Structures are given as structure tokens and as C-alpha cells.
Amino acid sequence: MGDKLQNRRLMWLSATGLLIFFGLWTFAAWVELAPRKFLPLPWDVVERGFALMSRPFSGQTLQGHLAASIDRYLRGFLLAAAVGVPLGLLMGWYRWLDNMITPLFDSLRFIAPIAWVPFAALWFGTGIGGPTMIIFAGAFPPCLINAYRGARFVEKKYIEAAQVYGASGPRIIYEVLLPASLPSIIAGLRIGAGAGWQSLIGAELIAANSGIGLMMVRGQGALDTSIVMVGMIAVGLFGLLVDVALRGVEAWVNHKRGH
Amino acid sequence: MSATLRDNARLWTGTATVVGLVGLWLIGSASGFISAQNFPSPEQFFAAAKQLVVGEGFADGRIHEHMLQSVKLILLGFFAATAIGVPLGLWMGWSRTAEALVNPIFLLVRPIPALAWIPLAIVWLGLGDAAKVMILWFAAFVPSVINSFTGVRSIERPIIEASAMLGVRGWTLVKDVIVPGALPSIFTGLRLSLQGCLTALVAAELLGALLGMGKVLYQAGLDIYPAMILAGMVAVAIVGFGLTAILDFVERRSMPWRTTH
Numbered sequence: 001m002g003d004k005l006q007n008r009r010l011m012w013l014s015a016t017g018l019l020i021f022f023g024l025w026t027f028a029a030w031v032e033l034a035p036r037k038f039l040p041l042p043w044d045v046v047e048r049g050f051a052l053m054s055r056p057f058s059g060q061t062l063q064g065h066l067a068a069s070i071d072r073y074l075r076g077f078l079l080a081a082a083v084g085v086p087l088g089l090l091m092g093w094y095r096w097l098d099n100m101i102t103p104l105f106d107s108l109r110f111i112a113p114i115a116w117v118p119f120a121a122l123w124f125g126t127g128i129g130g131p132t133m134i135i136f137a138g139a140f141p142p143c144l145i146n147a148y149r150g151a152r153f154v155e156k157k158y159i160e161a162a163q164v165y166g167a168s169g170p171r172i173i174y175e176v177l178l179p180a181s182l183p184s185i186i187a188g189l190r191i192g193a194g195a196g197w198q199s200l201i202g203a204e205l206i207a208a209n210s211g212i213g214l215m216m217v218r219g220q221g222a223l224d225t226s227i228v229m230v231g232m233i234a235v236g237l238f239g240l241l242v243d244v245a246l247r248g249v250e251a252w253v254n255h256k257r258g259h
Numbered sequence: 260m261s262a263t264l265r266d267n268a269r270l271w272t273g274t275a276t277v278v279g280l281v282g283l284w285l286i287g288s289a290s291g292f293i294s295a296q297n298f299p300s301p302e303q304f305f306a307a308a309k310q311l312v313v314g315e316g317f318a319d320g321r322i323h324e325h326m327l328q329s330v331k332l333i334l335l336g337f338f339a340a341t342a343i344g345v346p347l348g349l350w351m352g353w354s355r356t357a358e359a360l361v362n363p364i365f366l367l368v369r370p371i372p373a374l375a376w377i378p379l380a381i382v383w384l385g386l387g388d389a390a391k392v393m394i395l396w397f398a399a400f401v402p403s404v405i406n407s408f409t410g411v412r413s414i415e416r417p418i419i420e421a422s423a424m425l426g427v428r429g430w431t432l433v434k435d436v437i438v439p440g441a442l443p444s445i446f447t448g449l450r451l452s453l454q455g456c457l458t459a460l461v462a463a464e465l466l467g468a469l470l471g472m473g474k475v476l477y478q479a480g481l482d483i484y485p486a487m488i489l490a491g492m493v494a495v496a497i498v499g500f501g502l503t504a505i506l507d508f509v510e511r512r513s514m515p516w517r518t519t520h
Contacts, residue, residue: 006355013359021364038383095265096272103273104280110499111492112458114374115473117465118480118488123297198372202462205377207480217466220378228378236370243370 040226048226049233057227058218060210066234068210069200072128076135077196084143084192085185091144092151092181093173105144113137113195114202121207131203131211138199139192146188150181182253190246197239299486307486308493311475317487318478320470326498328470332388333456333502336395341452344403345445349437351404352411365404373398373459377466386467391460398459399452406448410441443517446510453506457499472498 022042028034029041040048052062060068091098113134120133154177162172178185204213212231219227281301287293288300295303311322318325351358351365376397377390384390414437422436438445464473472494479487 010355010359013356014363017360018363018367021367034383095268099269099272100276102269104276107496110496110503112454112461112495112499114458114462114465115476115492115495118476118491119298119485121480122483122485122488194372198374198458201372202374202377202458205374206462206465216375216378220382223382225379225382228382232371232375232379235372235375239372240370 037223038225040229045226045229045233049230052215052227052230058210058215060215062215062230062234065210065212065215066238069204069212070238072131072211073135073197073200075128076132076200077139077193079132080136080139080192080196081143081189084140085147085188088144088147088149088185088188089151089173089177089181091148092154092177093169098148105141109141113199114206117203117206120203126207126209131200131208134203135196135200139196142188142191142195143185144188146184146191147181150184150188151177153184154180183250183257186246186250186253190243190250193242193246194239197235197242201235295485296483297485299489303486304489307484307490311487311490311494318470318474322475322494325470325472325475326494329460329464329472330498330502332391332395332471333453333460333498335388336392336460337399337453337456339392340396340399341403341449344400344452345407345448348404348407348445348448349411349433349441352408352441353437358408368397369401369405371397373401373455374462377459377463380463381467386469391463391468394459394463395456398455402451402455403445403448406444406451407441410444410448411437413444414440442514446506446513450503450506453502454499457495457502461495 025042029036029039033039036044049062054061056064058065087101091101116134116137117130120130120137124130124133151173158176158180159172162176167175200211201213201216204211205217208214212234216228216231216235219225219231284293285301288295288298293300299307307317311317313321316322316324320328347361351361373394376394380390380393384393418436418440422432427436460471461473461476464471465477466473468474468477472491475491475494476488479485479491
């Protein structure tokens with residue numbers, strides 16, 4: 001009974017919080033604290049979002065830009081996962097590989113992924129290749145680190161048991177290290193997915209010929225704040241969607257393993 | 260003993276790898292296998308670094324001016340965000356009421372990556388320092404709130420119950436129970452905030468700045484000057500390394516009870 005009352009109270013508080021946020025925004029826009037062009041009303045942003053779906057801006061509709069971004073994103077992220085996870089597992093097993101790559105990786109880690117943009121544009125252009133490389137630069141480190149840590153912290157007894165039965169290195173990696181470090185790998189994929197998406201937006205803002213980032217930067221150039229805000233909402237929603245999906249996979253894997 | 264041997268092996272293999280790569284770089288550049296239009300030769304890189312550090316500079320400044328400008332903005336954004344974010348996260352972690360009130364707004368802001376704030380910041384505040392501090396604020400704010408929040412929630416119940424039984428309240432409660440309990444997680448958040456700031460600043464400066472490391476990268480990319488791009492990236496890495504090392508030091512000093520990390 002008390003719990004129910006408490007929950008009701010908390011729900012009201014949450015509603016109040018949202019109301020204050022949108023109330024302040026609407027009020028500030030309504031009294032034109034800043035010109036409408038810079039501070040649009042919330043429903044103007046929604047309306048602009050729907051308009052962008054049918055009328056192209058900077059050569060594409062909203063869903064066209066989003067599709068271009070997602071295309072690059074999938075390429076870059078899948079490449080990062082396909083290289084990072086196996087390499088991390090191999091480094092977790094073969095000491096010499098670990099010794100070779102870790103110092104190199106540790107020194108490259110301090111370069112922000114976005115700092116690769118000039119080289120990416122120079123080497124792979126501003127179409128698909130350049131931005132894809134930036135997504136890779138953002139998503140690769142978490143994929144690698146988590147697979148590596150997962151493999152390193154597998155309990156010794158499992159490895160020893162496999163060795164007793166005469167399993168070879170590759171077989172131990174595939175049949176012992178991979179399943180045992182799966183939760184860590186998936187957590188890494190989730191972090192990498194977020195980092196990759198953020199890097200892609202950065203790359204598209206700076207150097208790309210299509211995509212949601214380009215739409216935002218063109219909106220900025222036209223001093224059209226509602227286009228910029230539509231872009232931010234689209235970016236936020238897609239990022240959230242990917243995160244929720246990967247969280248689902250994470251929960252499913254942990255459930256299967258009986259955690 | 261075996262740990263030292265292993266460290267030795269790592270040191271030798273690591274050094275050999277780096278030496279090998281530098282060797283490949285030298286040979287590749289000299290033989291023309293690595294095209295100078297794509298990646299600089301060692302001589303070109305050192306010439307560019309010299310120009311940037313002691314010569315006439317590049318993109319309207321020498322390296323110390325660019326680095327100072329960038330570090331100044333990072334620190335401004337970092338402190339402005341964490342000074343609000345950490346207390347807010349702690350408060351949300353401690354009080355269900357605060358969580359209920361603030362969390363819905365926070366959930367709206369959280370999925371938007373810091374870099375997606377850049378166009379809005381430029382429209383609102385222009386290309387100067389104010390826009391960059393706004394971007395950095397968002398980059399550092401989200402991780403500092405989340406991790407302070409989880410830090411409080413991860414304090415063990417017996418500790419909280421004991422402090423309640425002893426009648427610990429007010430400032431003493433914050434200072435002796437909440438903050439020390441949440442500190443490891445707070446530092447995780449600060450580390451993520453700092454990384455976020457560095458990335459966001461480089462991106463913001465690449466999009467428009469008068470001075471800063473991102474400006475060096477932008478100008479070098481525009482001039483198709485690969486040696487200077489590489490020099491700019493080295494500068495970014497040095498700043499990233501330096502700021503992280505300072506935070507590591509502060510972390511070790513603040514939590515002397517943790518021997519390893």
C-alpha cells in the first residue's frame with residue numbers, strides 16, 4: 001500500500017520534471033527570448049521533421065540521409081568487430097602477439113578517433129571509405145580490449161582441462177576462450193557501437209557528401225535550428241535503438257549462461 | 260621472478276615491434292612504396308614537427324599556442340560539467356525523489372552524442388570559445404552523472420544502515436559515507452568525461468577554430484600536407500596522454516586505501 005503511494009508520487013515527479021523541461025523551452029521560444037530561427041517551438045521541430053521526410057534537403061530526404069549514415073555505420077562497425085574480437089582473443093592466448101601489439105595499441109589509444117579524419121579523407125575520400133574508417137577507429141578499441149580481457153580472465157581450470165585432453169591452440173580459443181568471454185565481448189560490442197555511432201556523426205559533420213551529419217551541418221549553415229534539432233533527435237533515437245537491441249542480446253546471453 | 264621475466268619479454272618484443280615498424284616506414288618511404296602524398300617520410304615528418312615546434316608555426320600559431328588553447332578549453336568544459344554532474348549524480352543516487360524528477364530529462368539528453376551538439380552550439384554561440392565549452396560541457400556531463408549515480412547505488416547496504424543507525428546526517432554523511440563509497444565509480448566517470456572532452460574538442464576545432472590542435476589538423480588536411488597531419492595527431496596523443504596521467508595521479512592520491520587499480 002505504502003509502496004503503491006510512493007510509486008504514484010514518483011511518477012508524478014517524473015511527469016513534473018518533463019513538464020518543467022518542455023514548459024521552459026516552449027515559454028522561452030514563445031516570448032522569443034531568441035529569434036524563432038534560433039529557438040524554434042517544440043512542435044515546429046516535430047513539424048519540420050515530418051516535412052523533411054517528404055521534401056529533400058541537401059539532396060536527400062531525412063530517411064535518405066539516415067540510410068546513408070546507417071550504411072556506413074554498419075560497414076565500419078562490422079569491420080571493427082570482425083577484426084577486433086578475433087585479434088583480442090588471439091592476444092589473450094598467444095603471449096608473443098600480446099607483447100607485440102599491446103605497446104603499439106597503448107600508444108595509439110591516446111589519439112582521439114576523430115583526429116584520423118584528415119588522413120581518412122585523404123586516403124579513402126569523403127564518400128563511404130573515409131567516414132567508415134573513422135567509425136572503425138572509434139569502435140575498434142572497445143571490441144579488442146573487451147575480447148582480450150575476457151580471454152585473459154577465463155578460469156585456468158577450463159584451459160587446463162582442455163589441455164589435458166590435448167586440444168590445440170586454435171581449438172582452445174574457439175571452444176574455451178570464445179564462449180567463456182562472450183559476456184565481456186558483447187559488452188565491448190555495445191561500447192564500440194556507441195563510440196562508432198558518435199564517431200560517424202563527427203566524421204559526417206566534417207567531411208562527407210551525405211548522411212545525417214551532413215544534413216545537420218547544412219542546417220547549421222542555413223541558420224535553420226529546427227533542421228539541426230531534427231538531426232539531433234534522429235541521431236539520438238537511432239543510437240538508443242542500437243543500444244537497446246544490444247542490451248537485449250547481452251541479457252539473453254547472460255540468461256542462457258544462467259547468470 | 261617469472262613476472263619480471265614476462266615483463267622483460269614484453270619490453271623486448273614491444274621494442275622490437277616498434278623498431279621494426281619504424282624500419283618499414285623508413286624503407287617504404289625511401290623506396291617510394293609508401294607514397295609521400297599519402298603518408299610522410301620520416302624526414303618530412305621531422306621537418307613538419309620542427310616547423311610546428313620551433314619554426315614559424317602552422318595554422319596561425321606554434322604548437323604550444325595550439326596546445327594551450329585546446330587544454331584551456333578542455334579544462335574549462337571538464338570542470339564546468341563535472342562540478343554540476345558529479346553532485347547531481349550523487350544526489351540522484353541518494354534520493355529517489357531527485358531521481359524521479361531529473362531522470363526523465365536526463366534520459367532525453369543522454370542518447371545524443373556530444374558531437375551532435377556541435378552544429379547547435381555553432382548556430383547559438385558561433386565559432387568562438389563559448390560554443391566549444393558548451394559542446395565539452397555535454398561531452399563531460401553525461402558520463403559524470405551516470406557514474407556518480409551508479410557509484411552511490413553500489414555502496415553496500417550495511418554501510419548505509421550503519422551510518423543511519425549512528426545518526427550520520429548532512430554534510431558528514433556526504434563527506435564520510437557517500438563520496439568515499441562512490442569514489443571509484445566517480446573516477447571511472449571522470450576518465451570517460453575527459454576522453455569525451457578530448458574527442459569533442461578535436462571535432463569542434465576541425466569544424467571551425469582560430470587556434471587549437473583541431474585547427475592544425477583541419478588546415479593540414481586542407482593544404483594536403485600529410486606530414487603536418489601526422490604532427491598534429493602526435494600533438495593530440497601527447498595532450499591525451501598528459502591529461503590522463505594527471506587524472507591517474509589524482510585518483511591514486513584520493514584513494515590511498517586502494518593499492519591496485
